[in-house]
Every structure is written in C-alpha cells, then in structure tokens.
Amino acid sequence: MADAMATLRFCAWCPNLCRSAWPDGAPQREASTPSALSALTLMLAERRVAPDASIAAALGDTAMAEACRAACPYGYDIPAAVAAVAGAAHAG
Amino acid sequence: MLPMLAAQAASGPDAALADALAGIVGVANVLADFPDRLAASRDRAPLATFAFRDGLVPGVLPRAVVRPGTHDEVARVLAWAHANAVPVIPYGAGSGVLGGAIPLGGEIVLDLKRLNRLVAVNATDGLATVEAGMNGGRFEAALAAQGFTCGHLPQSLHMSTVGGWLACRGAGQNSTRFGKIEDMVVGLRAVLADGTNVEVRPAARRSTGPSLRDVFVGCEGTLGIITEATLRIWTRPEAELPLMLSFPDIASGLEAGRRIMQAELRPAVFRLYDDTETAPRTKDLAGFVKGRVLAILVFSGIERLASLERDLAREITDALGGREEGDAPYRHWLAHRFESYSPPWQASGHYMDTCEITGAWSRLVEMHGRMREAILGLCPGAHFGAHWSHAYPEGACQYMTVRLPPMPRADGLALHARAWDLLQTLTVEMGGSIAHHHGAGLLRGPWMAAELGAGGAAMLQRIKDALDPGNILNPGKLGLRGRDGAARVGGEG
Numbered sequence: 408m409a410d411a412m413a414t415l416r417f418c419a420w421c422p423n424l425c426r427s428a429w430p431d432g433a434p435q436r437e438a439s440t441p442s443a444l445s446a447l448t449l450m451l452a453e454r455r456v457a458p459d460a461s462i463a464a465a466l467g468d469t470a471m472a473e474a475c476r477a478a479c480p481y482g483y484d485i486p487a488a489v490a491a492v493a494g495a496a497h498a499g
Numbered sequence: 500m501l502p503m504l505a506a507q508a509a510s511g512p513d514a515a516l517a518d519a520l521a522g523i524v525g526v527a528n529v530l531a532d533f534p535d536r537l538a539a540s541r542d543r544a545p546l547a548t549f550a551f552r553d554g555l556v557p558g559v560l561p562r563a564v565v566r567p568g569t570h571d572e573v574a575r576v577l578a579w580a581h582a583n584a585v586p587v588i589p590y591g592a593g594s595g596v597l598g599g600a601i602p603l604g605g606e607i608v609l610d611l612k613r614l615n616r617l618v619a620v621n622a623t624d625g626l627a628t629v630e631a632g633m634n635g636g637r638f639e640a641a642l643a644a645q646g647f648t649c650g651h652l653p654q655s656l657h658m659s660t661v662g663g664w665l666a667c668r669g670a671g672q673n674s675t676r677f678g679k680i681e682d683m684v685v686g687l688r689a690v691l692a693d694g695t696n697v698e699v700r701p702a703a704r705r706s707t708g709p710s711l712r713d714v715f716v717g718c719e720g721t722l723g724i725i726t727e728a729t730l731r732i733w734t735r736p737e738a739e740l741p742l743m744l745s746f747p748d749i750a751s752g753l754e755a756g757r758r759i760m761q762a763e764l765r766p767a768v769f770r771l772y773d774d775t776e777t778a779p780r781t782k783d784l785a786g787f788v789k790g791r792v793l794a795i796l797v798f799s800g801i802e803r804l805a806s807l808e809r810d811l812a813r814e815i816t817d818a819l820g821g822r823e824e825g826d827a828p829y830r831h832w833l834a835h836r837f838e839s840y841s842p843p844w845q846a847s848g849h850y851m852d853t854c855e856i857t858g859a860w861s862r863l864v865e866m867h868g869r870m871r872e873a874i875l876g877l878c879p880g881a882h883f884g885a886h887w888s889h890a891y892p893e894g895a896c897q898y899m900t901v902r903l904p905p906m907p908r909a910d911g912l913a914l915h916a917r918a919w920d921l922l923q924t925l926t927v928e929m930g931g932s933i934a935h936h937h938g939a940g941l942l943r944g945p946w947m948a949a950e951l952g953a954g955g956a957a958m959l960q961r962i963k964d965a966l967d968p969g970n971i972l973n974p975g976k977l978g979l980r981g982r983d984g985a986a987r988v989g990g991e992g
C-alpha cells in the first residue's frame with residue numbers, strides 16, 4: 408500500500424507525460440488522465456473528498472491510464488495503484 | 500482556496516446550463532460531475548499543485564467541462580456564453596504553469612481536445628494545417644511519418660496541444676534555428692467572445708495593417724479562442740551534429756553565445772548551464788574539470804552546412820576557453836528532453852517552481868548573480884539553478900529553477916510569492932522581459948503593468964474591452980480586469 412501511495416503521489420503531480428499514447432480518435436476526458444486519477448485516488452485515501460457515485464465511476468474509468476501505461480517514462484503502473492488504494496479506501 | 504470537501508458538497512448540478520450546452524455539443528460532451536470539474540480546476544502551475552496536495556481547490560470548480568467537436572460548435576458555445584454572461588476558459592492539455600486555466604468564478608471550461616485532426620499537409624508550400632486540440636507529440640509524429648518536422652519541440656511536447664503552444668506564445672527547445680511559435684504561424688481560425696468567426700488566411704506575409712494573427716497568438720484565450728492553425732513545416736534535418744563544450748565560467752559561455760548568434764550561425768540548440776545545473780549533468784563525465792560550466796550546442800540541417808556551422812562555432816568557442824567534452828550529457832538530454840523534473844520534489848513537499856525571463860547579453864551575467872543572491876538571501880536552504888537557451892542576436896532566455904524546502908504551508912506560500920516578486924522585479928529593473936515562453940496566465944498579472952508600461956497595459960485592457968465587452972473570455976488573466984467576486988489564488992497579488 409505504501410508503494411502504491413508513493414506511486415500515486417508522484418503521478419498526481421506529473422503533467423501526464425504519457426498523454427500522447429492515447430489515440431486521436433478516442434475522446435479525452437481530463438478526469439481520466441493518469442494524473443487526475445492519481446490525484447482523485449489520493450484525495451479519497453486522505454479523506455479530502457468523500458466517496459460518492461461519481462468518484463466511483465471516475466476511478467473505474469481506467470481505459471486511458473491503461474493505454475498510457477507503456478508510455479510512462481518512470482515505469483509506473485497507475486491502474487494497479489489506483490485499484491489498490493481506491494479499493495482499500497472504499498473498503499475502509 | 501476552498502477545501503475539496505467543501506467544494507464537493509457545494510457542487511450540485513446546474514441542470515439548466517448543462518441542458519443548454521448539451522443542445523450544442525451533445526449530452527456526452529457536457530461533463531458536470533465532481534471529478535470532471537475537479538480535474539479541470541487546475542493546470543500545472545506549481546501554486547495549483549501546492550493547493551491540490553493539501554486538499555484545496557486552487558480557485559473554484561468550473562461549472563462544467565464542455566467538449567466541442569468542431570469550429571462551429573466552439574462558435575455556438577461562445578455565442579451562448581456571451582448571451583448568458585457565462586465566462587469561458589479554453590483548455591487544451593492543461594500543461595500551463597502560470598495558472599492561465601484556473602477558474603476563478605462561474606466559468607465553464609471549453610476542452611478543445613476533440614478538435615484533434617491534422618487537417619492537411621501542403622508539402623509544396625511547406626505548411627501543415629492542424630486543429631487546436633491535437634496533442635503536440637502526435638502532431639509531430641504525424642509530420643515525421645511524412646518526412647517533416649514542425650521544429651517546435653517544447654519540453655511539454657507530449658503533454659500539450661498545438662492550441663496551447665499558440666495561446667501562451669510558446670518556444671521549443673530547437674527554437675534558435677526554427678523560431679518560436681509566432682514565427683511558425685502562417686494562418687489561423689479563431690472565434691471571438693460573441694461567436695464571430697475570424698480567419699487569418701495562410702499567406703507567407705502581408706502588409707495590410709496590424710497583424711490580426713498576433714491578436715490571438717499569446718492572448719491565452721482572453722481575446723478569442725483559436726480553433727485551427729496553419730504552421731510552417733520543414734523537411735526533417737539530414738544531420739544533427741552536437742558540440743559538447745565546457746567553459747571556464749558563465750561569462751565566457753554567454754559571450755560565446757553572443758558571438759555565435761551575432762555571427763549569424765543558427766544552432767538548433769543552444770543550452771548553457773550554470774555551475775548548479777552543470778554539476779548533476781557532468782558528475783559521471785571523465786575528466787570534467789570541476790568549476791567549469793557545461794554547454795550543449797546542436798547544429799542541424801543539410802550535413803555539409805551543419806558541419807560548417809559547427810566548425811565556425813568551434814572557432815569562436817576556442818577563443819573563449821571552450822573545451823570539447825564527451826557527449827554523455829547530450830545523449831542524456833536527448834533521452835530525457837521531454838520529461839519533467841518536478842514530480843518527485845512536489846511529492847516530497849518542496850515548493851518548486853520555474854521562472855523564465857529574457858535578458859540582454861550585456862546584462863545576463865549580472866542578472867544571474869543578483870537573482871541567485873536574492874533567492875539565497877531569501878531562503879538560504881533554497882536551490883537556485885539556471886540555464887540559458889533560446890538564444891537571439893540580442894540576448895537569451897534565462898530559465899531558473901527555484902526549490903524551497905518543505906515547510907509549513909503558510910510559510911512556503913509566503914516565500915514562494917516573495918521569490919517570484921524578487922525575480923520579476925529584478926528582471927524589469929535590468930531591462931528584461933518578465934516572461935520568455937511560459938506566458939503570463941494568472942500569476943504574472945501583478946507585474947504586467949511594469950512589463951508593458953502604464954500606456955501599454957491600458958491599451959491591452961482597451962483591446963480586451965472592445966473585443967469582449969462582457970469579459971467572458973478567460974477573465975482575470977494576463978493582468979486584465981477580473982470579474983466581480985473572482986476567487987483569489989494564493990500567491991497572487
């Protein structure tokens with residue numbers, strides 16, 4: 408969990424260097440970028456936002472983060488970190 | 500700044516607004532849920548990062564994120580916004596670092612990333628027409644597939660959009676050869692605040708009064724919204740020849756830069772690092788003499804011409820104590836030139852920011868010394884490093900990194916604000932420009948009058964008032980008048 412939190416804390420302040428891996432034809436939802444997902448997950452874990460349906464839906468939309476994973480210059484797996492931390496936050 | 504929990508609790512749906520906008524762009528392209536609004540409440544201004552990491556919204560949440568798919572939809576959204584007095588912030592990839600995309604009160608965010616087509620490549624005239632929301636890295640890759648380059652290669656290449664380059668009047672790392680974005684824009688399409696369409700037809704040059712193109716390039720969405728641009732493109736260079744050098748000190752390195760530029764040589768890349776930024780780049784370089792400073796030059800184009808330019812530059816640098824070094828720093832720079840150095844520092848609670856200014860060759864050594872002294876005097880534990888790039892016959896960009904150690908938030912924000920004030924005030928005092936290529940956004944507003952002069956600032960405001968009488972286009976940015984009740988962002992003012 409500590410590793411996943413550290414990953415999210417890095418990605419949340421990264422300006423989405425991996426963004427160009429997302430295909431042109433697919434609409435980009437800013438909330439689905441790896442950095443936005445990481446920030447939202449962090450905020451949830453730190454209880455700075457309250458869990459609700461819209462947050463659950465946003466954190467479940469990992470298609471863009473999946474597509475960008477291979478392009479992360481730092482080698483992070485953001486979908487896995489989001490799943491680990493968000494899952495724990497919801498469970499807790 | 501509002502705690503996110505409070506912003507979330509107050510983020511009820513604005514059904515009437517969403518319905519009206521859905522009638523223009525479709526229901527799927529109006530995003531009004533809290534996560535969408537939270538993601539669009541920041542750009543990459545470090546001040547926004549400082550807020551986010553403490554669970555605060557930097558300004559306010561936008562009312563909705565709207566995603567038009569065509570130029571016509573942009574025009575219709577703006578006509579609606581104008582009629583209903585709803586402010587609008589254009590948004591590309593949100594990579595700006597001066598808070599230009601931070602909502603301050605009642606805005607909708609106009610996300611332009613569905614406008615992402617490479618419309619046409621005209622190989623004969625050397626032009627590419629591209630929509631504003633296309634990702635920069637994908638644009639350059641699409642050109643490369645046809646044997647071309649735009650030549651605009653900012654560090655933010657893969658995390659920015661073409662429209663963002665124009666909006667903030669950006670510059671790429673190869674700008675010393677290819678020019679800045681304003682040198683590349685040959686035509687554009689834009690929409691004014693009331694939905695009026697403006698087209699600057701592509702032409703190599705015209706003599707028909709003031710350039711309308713330049714009303715939009717650099718306006719950061721305050722005077723109109725650019726939807727498409729026609730840019731100059733180039734055949735990809737046959738050769739890229741590095742020249743890795745060290746100099747006894749920054750004065751000799753800067754003098755070399757001056758002489759190279761005034762000799763009409765055109766290196767694609769000119770980068771000179773101060774001692775602080777030299778150290779990490781040369782720590783593994785065999786034989787590098789401590790105390791010397793590093794320079795990376797690259798000459799590109801037709802191989803014979805690039806080689807000749809490199810030889811001529813070498814003659815200049817030899818006379819100034821330049822010494823050739825191994826190419827490991829060049830290879831490292833090539834491998835990492837589009838990455839960001841800030842995430843680990845922001846993640847560990849530092850207050851890290853960058854400030855790029857323009858200085859004359861005659862003042863750069865003094866600028867560096869006085870600015871370093873000012874920052875270290877302000878906070879002895881701070882990191883201050885600088886490099887010079889984007890060279891001209893008259894001067895160069897001085898790009899500074901300031902990193903304050905972790906400390907209580909109020910103290911960090913106060914020191915951060917003071918650091919900005921010192922750097923910007925000293926820049927004006929020494930005859931430079933307060934912004935080389937990051938734009939002004941929100942955070943440079945307090946120094947815009949000093950930059951433009953009282954008459955110039957008043958003129959810019961009059962232009963704004965004439966083009967956007969309702970003040971709906973990205974209000975409160977570029978030092979222009981904000982709307983009543985606008986939020987204040989920490990460090991502003």
